[in-house]
Amino acid sequence: MRILPVLDLKGGQVVRGVAGRRKEYRPIVSRIVSSAEPLAVARAFREQFGLRELYVADLDAIAGGPPDQATLVDLLDDGFQLWVDAGVGPSGNTLKALAVMGVGAPIAGLESLQGAEELLFVLERLPRGSVVFSLDMTDGKPVARAGWTGADPWLIARQAVRLGVRRILVLDLAAVGVGQGVSTTGLCTRLREAFPYLQIVTGGGVRGPEDLRLLKGSGVNAVLVASALHDGRLSRQEIDEICRPL
Numbered sequence: 001m002r003i004l005p006v007l008d009l010k011g012g013q014v015v016r017g018v019a020g021r022r023k024e025y026r027p028i029v030s031r032i033v034s035s036a037e038p039l040a041v042a043r044a045f046r047e048q049f050g051l052r053e054l055y056v057a058d059l060d061a062i063a064g065g066p067p068d069q070a071t072l073v074d075l076l077d078d079g080f081q082l083w084v085d086a087g088v089g090p091s092g093n094t095l096k097a098l099a100v101m102g103v104g105a106p107i108a109g110l111e112s113l114q115g116a117e118e119l120l121f122v123l124e125r126l127p128r129g130s131v132v133f134s135l136d137m138t139d140g141k142p143v144a145r146a147g148w149t150g151a152d153p154w155l156i157a158r159q160a161v162r163l164g165v166r167r168i169l170v171l172d173l174a175a176v177g178v179g180q181g182v183s184t185t186g187l188c189t190r191l192r193e194a195f196p197y198l199q200i201v202t203g204g205g206v207r208g209p210e211d212l213r214l215l216k217g218s219g220v221n222a223v224l225v226a227s228a229l230h231d232g233r234l235s236r237q238e239i240d241e242i243c244r245p246l
Contacts, residue, residue, distance in 0.1 A: 001216045001243050004055040004083060004201070005045040006226035007038055009068055011060065014041045016227070025059070030230035038071045042080055045229065049236045053081040055203070055224050061086035062112060067094060069101070076102050083169075083201075085134060088112040088122065095122055099130065107169065109134040111143040116159055123164045132201070133160045134169040140183060143173070153187060158194075167199040171224070175205030182211050185218045192219030208233040212242045 008015050008025065013036040015025035027036035033044035045051045054075065061067040067086040075082060083105035084098050098106040108122050108131050123131055135157055136143040142153050157168060168191065170184045182205040191200055202215060203224025212234075215223050228234045 001212070001220060002053060002222040003049070003051055003212075003239055003243060004053055004203075004222050004224050005042075005049070005051050005229055006203070006224050007041060007054055007056045008226070009038060009056060009058050009060070009071060012038075012068065012071070014038050015059070016230075028230060031232045032230060039074050039078060042075055042078070046080075049229065049234075049239055051239075052079065053083070055083045056085070058084065058086040061094070062109070063087075067097070069097075072098075072101060072103065081105075083107060083132060085109050085112075088118070095126060095131065099126055104130070105132050105167065106130065107132045107134050110136040110148075110156065113148075115148050116163060119160060119165075120163045128164065129166040131165070132167040132169055133165040134171055135160070137170075137172045137174075137184075139174045140172065154190065157187070157191060161195055161198065166197070168201070169224075170200065170202045172204040176203070176226075181205050181207055182215060185214055188215070188220050189218040206234075209238045209242060212239075216242060 010025055013027045016028045032048045033041050042054055058068050062085060082103045084103045085107035086094055086098060088094060088108050095106040095108060108119055113119050135153055137153055142151055142156055144156065148156055170188055172183050175183050184202045188200050188202050191198060199221050201222040202220050206223060206225045206228050208228055212223060
């Protein structure tokens with residue numbers, strides 16, 4: 001299992017996510033770095049924890065603005081591997097642009113997709129297996145537009161897999177940064193049992209090492225983590241011990 005440190009970008013700075021209430025996000029205050037500048041924060045993750053693979057949520061782009069290409073290029077040039085959610089758009093051009101830049105895991109988020117047909121449109125125009133489908137939820141309920149059938153996260157996930165998704169991020173925004181634990185374990189376990197080949201990533205609510213052990217036991221391939229790293233609730237030794245292969 002891998003750890004993906006999170007960079008939530010807003011206004012050119014790394015902000016602290018709290019329960020998905022993006023209007024309330026403020027620049028991070030961290031024990032591991034004194035700056036909210038994206039490259040400085042990314043380097044701190046690498047220096048403190050040995051982590052070089054990052055999840056970047058470009059919140060301005062998700063809200064409809066242009067992607068922060070300068071920051072993404074800086075991170076890529078510094079040797080980081082990126083998973084990037086910068087919105088989708090009806091043409092899928094944003095994801096294509098990310099792929100051209102060298103982003104290895106462009107993300108198609110449920111909250112940005114009009115429906116299953118738009119997801120299929122994107123999947124057909126990018127290399128097979130490159131796109132990550134983000135199953136965005138709030139308190140276990142999908143953040144889905146009218147083009148999706150029903151409000152059951154399991155049914156949406158199964159539909160995405162049938163369309164060709166091979167990497168899925170199960171993300172509960174309500175759990176982000178509030179320190180109340182992970183709520184996605186059950187769904188991740190169900191996905192692992194049904195789709196052994198699926199790469200499963202989850203995020204939202206990791207408090208410390210016990211949550212990581214729980215997620216590893218559920219068959220998760222990678223976990224998004226931010227607050228636990230910034231607040232000192234995870235050490236490099238704990239990460240290395242939990243995430244090493246069995």
